Amino acid sequence: MKRGKGMKFVGDSRVPVRDTKNIPKDYSEYPGKTEAFWPNYLLKEWMVGSVFLIGFMVLAATHPAPLERIADPTDSGYIPIPDWYFLFLFQLLKYEFAAGDYTVIGAVVIPGVAFGALLLVPWLDRGKERRPHKRPIGSGLMLLAVAAIIFLTWEAVDDHDWEAAADQGEIVEDVEVDTSAAGYEVYQSQDSCISCHGGDMLGGAAGPNIFASDYDADEVMDIIVNGLNDMPAGQFEGSDEELQILSEFIANDGQDPDNGSGAEDDEE
Structure with missing residues (x-):
């Protein structure tokens, strides 16, 4: 006998009748389409998160963050470079439609619309299917975002003069300059x-x-x-x-x- 099938409940006049329409159906009624949040789904999330956490820890230990010389506020020619995960936004600000008088568009409007669309995906695509090809809206937005990030990051890496960037922040031996001379x-x-x-x-x-x-x-x-x-x-x-x-x-x-x-x- 399946869980919840063929069972009869005897009412008791001393127990108030409650509305059961908000009680979710049993998982057995959706074979292969859903699973229990605890511990099945949450355990998978923890396992994936642990793999990424260990990967980041290994990268941080083997490739520490590079240090540059002490900042010089009088150096107007210094070009700051963001970390790799923000290079796509850095590259976006180089295009004419997102730079100069239109910096607000490149710095606020376009990223705001893009990330806002990703946040609205659960409401834009409310299908019960979990297969990507059965959820065209959600899958399409995610693929578009990933492709845009990869392209802009690649362009930023390819266009930037990394040798000059290394030279401008190179740590040099301290020289005691006589400021009274x-x-x-x-x-x-x-x-x-x-x-x-x-x-x-x-x-x-x-x-x-x-x-x-x-x-x-x-x-x-x-x-x-x-x-x-x-x-x-x-x-x-x-x-x-x-x-x-x-x-x-x-x-x-x-x-x-x-x-x-x-x-x-x-x-x-």
């Missing part, structure tokens, strides 16, 4: 220098660490005037005397050449 004051007055090499002179998105190379004062002056590689010429705005002071300051690794601290450090 005349050369430092000259450097701070040069907006073109700061925009490329950063306010701390340790490099930015467009320029390297100023103290990374062993140039003497004359070589530094020649580079400032005539440029080098991607560095354009004629960017210095100042007198010849200021150019000389800045060149000696850079050649002396950020120290005032008059006090000889840089030479003493080298000898040590």
Whole structure:
């Protein structure tokens, strides 16, 4: 005898009659289409969640988050990059219909509509079937979302200059710059220098660490005037005397050449 089949119940006048229309039917009446939430369904969810949790823990242990140098608020050329799971939104903001005057559309409207549609799937597709091909609305929205995320993520990875991104955040050896030196004051007055090499002179998105190379004062002056590689010429705005002071300051690794601290450090 099946559960709940062929059984007769005897009423008792002392027990009030209750409406049983809201009581769900027995699982045996839907063979292969449903199952008990506890423990069958919940156990499967826990097993799948455990596999993903272990996978993320392994990735976090074997590939720790990369660290970059200390943030420099004066480095206007620094381009921040989001984590990989937000790259598709980062790429979306590069298109004309979602950037510039239409940034709100790319940052709020399109993601809001997309994620809102996914949240409404249970109400848009209320079919009892569990097979994907029997639920075209829900399956279609999910496939569209997955395809869009994969495409935009791929485009973001392919278009971005990852070498420049690594250089702009590279951790460099700390250099104690003498902020009281005349050369430092000259450097701070040069907006073109700061925009490329950063306010701390340790490099930015467009320029390297100023103290990374062993140039003497004359070589530094020649580079400032005539440029080098991607560095354009004629960017210095100042007198010849200021150019000389800045060149000696850079050649002396950020120290005032008059006090000889840089030479003493080298000898040590």
